[in-house]
Amino acid sequence: MEYKVFHHKKFNTNLITTFSSYNDKRELLDHLKEELLNNGFVLQPRDDKTVYQKLISSTSNRYFFKLSFLAQRFIHNFKAKGYDEGDFSLLKSRTNNPRNLLFIDIIERVYLNYQSVLKSKNSVDFEDMINESSKLLNEVEGMGNKLPFKYVIVDEYQDISRQRFNLVKALNEVTNAKIIAVGDDWQSIYAFSGAEVSLFTKFSEEFGYCKELKISKTYRNSQELINVAGNFIQKNSSQIKKSLKSDKNIDNPVVIYTYSDDYYKNKVKGYKGVRLELAEKLEEALGHLIKWHSGNTINILLIGRYGFDGIHLIESDLFHIEQSGKHKYIVCNKYKNYKMTFLTAHSSKGLTFDEVFIINAQNSVYGFPSQIEDDPIIKMVTVNDNSYDFAEERRLFYVAMTRTKNHVFILAPTNNPSRFVIELLKDNKNILVVGKISSDLKQVRKNRKYCPKCGYPLQLKYNSAYGLKLYICTNEPEVCDFMSNDLRSIGNIHLCDKCDGYMIIKKITDKNNFFYGCTNYKKNGSGCNNTENIIVDEN
Numbered sequence: 043m044e045y046k047v048f049h050h051k052k053f054n055t056n057l058i059t060t061f062s063s064y065n066d067k068r069e070l071l072d073h074l075k076e077e078l079l080n081n082g083f084v085l086q087p088r089d090d091k092t093v094y095q096k097l098i099s100s101t102s103n104r105y106f107f108k109l110s111f112l113a114q115r116f117i118h119n120f121k122a123k124g125y126d127e128g129d130f131s132l133l134k135s136r137t138n139n140p141r142n143l144l145f146i147d148i149i150e151r152v153y154l155n156y157q158s159v160l161k162s163k164n165s166v167d168f169e170d171m172i173n174e175s176s177k178l179l180n181e182v183e184g185m186g187n188k189l190p191f192k193y194v195i196v197d198e199y200q201d202i203s204r205q206r207f208n209l210v211k212a213l214n215e216v217t218n219a220k221i222i223a224v225g226d227d228w229q230s231i232y233a234f235s236g237a238e239v240s241l242f243t244k245f246s247e248e249f250g251y252c253k254e255l256k257i258s259k260t261y262r263n264s265q266e267l268i269n270v271a272g273n274f275i276q277k278n279s280s281q282i283k284k285s286l287k288s289d290k291n292i293d294n295p296v297v298i299y300t301y302s303d304d305y306y307k308n309k310v311k312g313y314k315g316v317r318l319e320l321a322e323k324l325e326e327a328l329g330h331l332i333k334w335h336s337g338n339t340i341n342i343l344l345i346g347r348y349g350f351d352g353i354h355l356i357e358s359d360l361f362h363i364e365q366s367g368k369h370k371y372i373v374c375n376k377y378k379n380y381k382m383t384f385l386t387a388h389s390s391k392g393l394t395f396d397e398v399f400i401i402n403a404q405n406s407v408y409g410f411p412s413q414i415e416d417d418p419i420i421k422m423v424t425v426n427d428n429s430y431d432f433a434e435e436r437r438l439f440y441v442a443m444t445r446t447k448n449h450v451f452i453l454a455p456t457n458n459p460s461r462f463v464i465e466l467l468k469d470n471k472n473i474l475v476v477g478k479i480s481s482d483l484k485q486v487r488k489n490r491k492y493c494p495k496c497g498y499p500l501q502l503k504y505n506s507a508y509g510l511k512l513y514i515c516t517n518e519p520e521v522c523d524f525m526s527n528d529l530r531s532i533g534n535i536h537l538c539d540k541c542d543g544y545m546i547i548k549k550i551t552d553k554n555n556f557f558y559g560c561t562n563y564k565k566n567g568s569g570c571n572n573t574e575n576i577i578v579d580e581n
Contacts, residue, residue, distance in 0.1 A: 045537045056081065112417060113152050116145075119423035120153070121169035122236025124176075124205040127154060133422055141496040141522065145419050172205050179212035191217040199225035203236035207248070214249065221249060227282050228275045231388060231438045234416075238425045239434075243282060260286050262394055263444055267295035270470050274462075275440040278430035295449050296470070298463060299327045300477030303404070303455030314357075320453060321358030324401060325374055327451050327476070331397060332377060342382040343395035344372060345442045347410040351402045352384040387442045398446035400439075401453050403460040405484055410442075410460050411435030418497035436462070458484055491529060496522040500529075509561070510546070530556065538562070540572040547576060 043059075050057035058077045060070055078085060088096075097106055120129075130150045134143060160166060166174065182189070194213050196202070202210070202223075214221050223245060230239040246252045260268060265288045272286055301323035303316050324344075331340065346352055355361045355372060364371050364381060371381035383395070387410070400410065407413045411432040416424070427433040439462050443450050454463045461483050467473055468481070491500045491513065498517040504510070512535070515524040525535045528547040538545050543562035549555065558574035 045539055048539050112419065113149055116149055116419060116423060117153055117156065118169060119236050119420065120149075121167075121173060122203040122205050123423050124173060124208050125423070126173070127157070136422065139418070139497055141517075142419060142422065169205065172209050176205070176208045176212045179209070179216045183212065183216040187216070189213075189217045191219045193222060194219045195222045195224065197224050199223035200227050200230040200239065200242045201225070201232045201237045202241050204238060204241070205236070207238075207241050211248075228284075228437055229391060229441050231391065231434060231441060233424060233427060233434050236424065239427055240425075243280060254282075256284055258285060258287055260288050261290075262447055264288055264290040264292035264295050264448070266292055267444070267446070267450065270296055270466065270473070271440055271443045273469060274443075274466065275436060277465075278433055278436060280427075280429035280433075281437075292448055294472070294474040295446075296443070296452065296466065297327075297449055297474045297476065298403075298452045298454055298467070298479065299323050300454055300456045300459070300475065300479045303457050316455070317354045318358050318360075320401065320455075321355050321360045323453055323477075324355065324399065325360055325376055327399065327453070328374055328377055328380070331449075331451070332380065340380060341396040342380065343390065343393070343398045343445055344382050344384045345387050345390050345398060345400045345445065346384065347387055347402050347412055348408060349386055351386075355384075355401070387438050390445050391441050393445055394447060395445055396447050397449055397451070398442070399451045399453065400442050403452045403454040403463050405455075405458045405460050410439060411462065415499055432461075454479065456480060493517065493522060493524045494529075495524045495534075498522065500524075528556065538570060538572050541570040543570055543572075545572070545574060 047057065047059065058074075058081060060074050060077070062070065064070075064073060075085065125132075127150075130146055130153075133146055137143060137146075160170070191213075194210065194217065196210055210221060210223075213219065223242070225242060227239055227242045230237060230242060233239070241248060263271070268286045268288055272284070275281060276283060301316075301319040303319070328342075331342075344352065344355075352372060356363060360376070361372050361374050364373050366381070369383075372384045373381055382399075385393070387400075402408075403410050412435060416426075430436065452463060452466075454460060456478050457480050459479055463479070464481055464483055467475070467479070491502075492498065493500055493515040496515060496517050498515050500513040501516050502511055502513055504512075510527055513524075513526050513529055515522045523534070526547060527535065528549070530547075535547070536545050537543075538560045541560065541562050543560040545558040546561055547556055548559040550557070556576050558576050560570040560572045562570040563572075
């Protein structure tokens with residue numbers, strides 16, 4: 043901003059300047075209107091609908107839809123936490139991040155408008171049905187009335203959210219009924235939509251005395267697979283301990299097929315080449331499986347961590363999609379008689395297939411476990427399970443492994459396999475591996491650093507304009523432009539107001555003092571000697 047003001051003054055051109063807040067407490071738009079009128083502009087106000095259509099028709103409409111999606115998810119989880127309009131002030135008190143505070147101001151208005159639209163249409167959404175039911179039950183209980191129920195059975199209790207827990211609690215108090223919570227904490231995988239696994243694992247702390255009845259018999263999986271998967275999930279000591287038994291026995295229930303992930307030695311370079319290697323390995327594994335079943339019909343499930351894992355198979359040209367009624371199947375061009383169902387790991391929960399392939403067991407941001415980080419805004423209305431590294435992803439991988447009646451085939455890259463695959467191989471010496479595989483875990487996000495302005499992750503990369511490595515915020519540039527060459531300060535690199543250089547962070551030799559210095563500085567004094575004071579982060 044300072045550079046632009048300086049630039050326009052230098053060339054005697056007009057510049058209208060506004061600020062985010064004013065001492066006279068008047069709105070920004072009032073000041074902007076005044077400035078425009080004083081500079082001879084004729085204002086023609088547009089109605090909201092016209093402005094909206096203009097926004098979504100522009101090339102930047104992706105930002106509008108990203109904001110819409112973020113707002114939708116936030117409001118869903120806001121209600122799933124049992125919050126209402128009075129709790130926005132509570133959220134504001136929990137953060138001093140400018141971006142978070144700005145978003146809360148915006149989303150509060152969106153929420154109030156959304157609620158007024160629902161009311162005007164005499165409608166209610168699913169989250170409010172639960173919240174309003176809790177309030178009604180509390181009112182009934184407050185009047186001393188009791189409902190004549192002896193038992194309340196809640197299925198899939200491992201996926202319970204705070205709002206649903208409030209409803210169960212209210213039912214318990216207004217009926218004095220016994221609460222029967224049915225579920226499996228090993229399969230709690232919906233934190234992103236508000237589920238809190240601790241409400242299951244700490245049931246007795248929430249309700250008082252309880253009796254725990256464990257179902258120890260399973261009919262889907264073999265004992266050998268249960269041993270592998272059960273040991274894997276119970277590495278997290280916060281999970282409820284169980285010992286499952288099965289009458290079924292299968293040799294080598296877990297088979298790992300590896301494919302080349304060497305970008306430069308592949309027939310096709312880059313990620314496309316690796317995806318082709320993956321598709322070819324799946325084709326090979328499918329051929330082996332068909333021989334094992336002697337050509338008989340097999341119900342096969344392909345599990346991806348994300349929906350695009352299935353798309354990558356199609357892009358290899360070794361597989362195609364076939365539609366049968368309402369169902370779409372992935373079919374290998376080489377084995378056209380075998381139709382395979384593709385689902386994400388989340389979508390596969392509760393289902394059973396003869397054979398299962400987990401097709402993306404790689405160690406990457408979009409691998410399994412996923413290493414994507416939620417927007418800091420969403421973290422304000424969700425509860426992350428930090429009881430163990432990748433706790434929820436571990437449960438999701440367990441769900442994926444146990445969808446099979448027989449074998450689970452895991453496809454992993456040779457050089458950079460999933461940490462879960464490495465762990466399985468270290469703990470189970472009898473797992474069959476087809477191909478070579480590295481046992482060294484590579485750090486995808488070692489010592490992750492976060493933006494001091496907005497809280498988003500920082501990316502360290504070389505910037506040719508500056509000629510040095512910079513920490514750059516991964517948030518949208520329009521939202522946050524933080525960029526620094528040294529994180530020991532909270533300063534942001536900016537243009538020099540004396541020349542065409544950049545003001546970067548420098549350190550005084552042998553002293554822990556930092557300052558801004560121009561990149562055009564030269565020791566012989568022929569360059570730019572511009573400097574500025576800087577705020578140093580003492581931590």
